[in-house]
Amino acid sequence: MSVRLKLTLSYAGFLMVAGALLLAAVWVFLLRYVPDRAMLINPDDTPTHGVFPIRSGLLNVFAPRAAAVMVFLLLFGLVGGWILAGHMLAPLTRITHATRMATNGSLSHRIRLPGSKDEFRELADAFDVMLARLEAHDAEQQRFAANASHELRTPLAISKALLDVARTDPNLDTGELVDRLHAVNTRAIDLTEALLLLSRADRRSFTREHIDLSLMAEEATETLLPLAEEHGVTLETSGDIAPTNGSQALLLQLTTNLVQNAIVHNLPDHGSVWVHTSVRPKTVVLTVENTGEQLSPQLVSTFTEPFQRGTERIHTAQTGVGLGLAIVKTITQAHDGTLTLTPRSAGGLRITVELPATSP
Numbered sequence: 001m002s003v004r005l006k007l008t009l010s011y012a013g014f015l016m017v018a019g020a021l022l023l024a025a026v027w028v029f030l031l032r033y034v035p036d037r038a039m040l041i042n043p044d045d046t047p048t049h050g051v052f053p054i055r056s057g058l059l060n061v062f063a064p065r066a067a068a069v070m071v072f073l074l075l076f077g078l079v080g081g082w083i084l085a086g087h088m089l090a091p092l093t094r095i096t097h098a099t100r101m102a103t104n105g106s107l108s109h110r111i112r113l114p115g116s117k118d119e120f121r122e123l124a125d126a127f128d129v130m131l132a133r134l135e136a137h138d139a140e141q142q143r144f145a146a147n148a149s150h151e152l153r154t155p156l157a158i159s160k161a162l163l164d165v166a167r168t169d170p171n172l173d174t175g176e177l178v179d180r181l182h183a184v185n186t187r188a189i190d191l192t193e194a195l196l197l198l199s200r201a202d203r204r205s206f207t208r209e210h211i212d213l214s215l216m217a218e219e220a221t222e223t224l225l226p227l228a229e230e231h232g233v234t235l236e237t238s239g240d241i242a243p244t245n246g247s248q249a250l251l252l253q254l255t256t257n258l259v260q261n262a263i264v265h266n267l268p269d270h271g272s273v274w275v276h277t278s279v280r281p282k283t284v285v286l287t288v289e290n291t292g293e294q295l296s297p298q299l300v301s302t303f304t305e306p307f308q309r310g311t312e313r314i315h316t317a318q319t320g321v322g323l324g325l326a327i328v329k330t331i332t333q334a335h336d337g338t339l340t341l342t343p344r345s346a347g348g349l350r351i352t353v354e355l356p357a358t359s360p
Helices: 003-029 055-103 119-168 174-203 213-223 225-231 248-264 324-334
Strands: 209-212 233-239 243-246 271-279 283-290 338-343 349-356
Touching (some): 003 055, 119 174, 174 324, 209 248, 213 225, 213 248, 213 271, 213 283, 225 233, 225 248, 243 248, 243 349, 248 271, 248 324, 248 349, 324 338, 324 349
Antiparallel strands (some): 271 283
């Protein structure tokens, strides 16, 4: 049976039970006190005149009408219950229709259920939010797949071109060819490893353990100190102990990516990078700031998208594979944290990672 039919039968059954209880109450509190034999009353002693009705007479009159009332309640319950159940279940029909459309691949449809804020409205609003997130995630995955295919195709095309040139030119310097092939192959390997890391973080397939973000910051800055010296960038690390739970490898990768981006995308000379950790009532915060060119909020909002490298898509030895901040965003979300990118008024960028705090 459908839910509508079940509700209809429930309404009709409830009315029948209520009618039966009402008739029972009439019997218990009224008819049982009527005498079952005729009684003559002296008209001079009481205000009533004539003969009292006996119980059997009242039952003969009452029973057919009671049966008619029960039949009416049954019909009224079935018809009214069917209409009422249909009205109550109408929002559920719209939600079911939207679910079927989403199953068929249409994620742009929204229920937008009108009316008061009841349970069906809350369900419809939650479903609309889910559809919006799924649509955004699907569009992001499609862009990511297209960009990843393009990025992976580039080193393969370069390798093929180098090999074709080497095959047609016997006098080509093999040492230079090997160096160029090695650089292209290294880039392809770095890109593949970054894609695997991104996928692993997105699936949350890691073991959580007690982590101190301040130690991650110190380790990342020590590792990247030679890179900072090469670029003429000053590194400063400060802050408090910042305990949280998560993957040590992923959080170290997050910190390293942030510090490396801050070093590479900096002023040509005499730049600075500040790494700071702090503790809030329920969260721990990792902040990485750097000097650099003036950035607009619109441009900064695109930095966490895959394969975005600042103001333009360029390929140099310093730009990486374009997945640094995308990996940071995915790792942050996998640890139930928030990532905030804000352009500095003096130039450069301030990146804040906020993660749930744990007891030290």
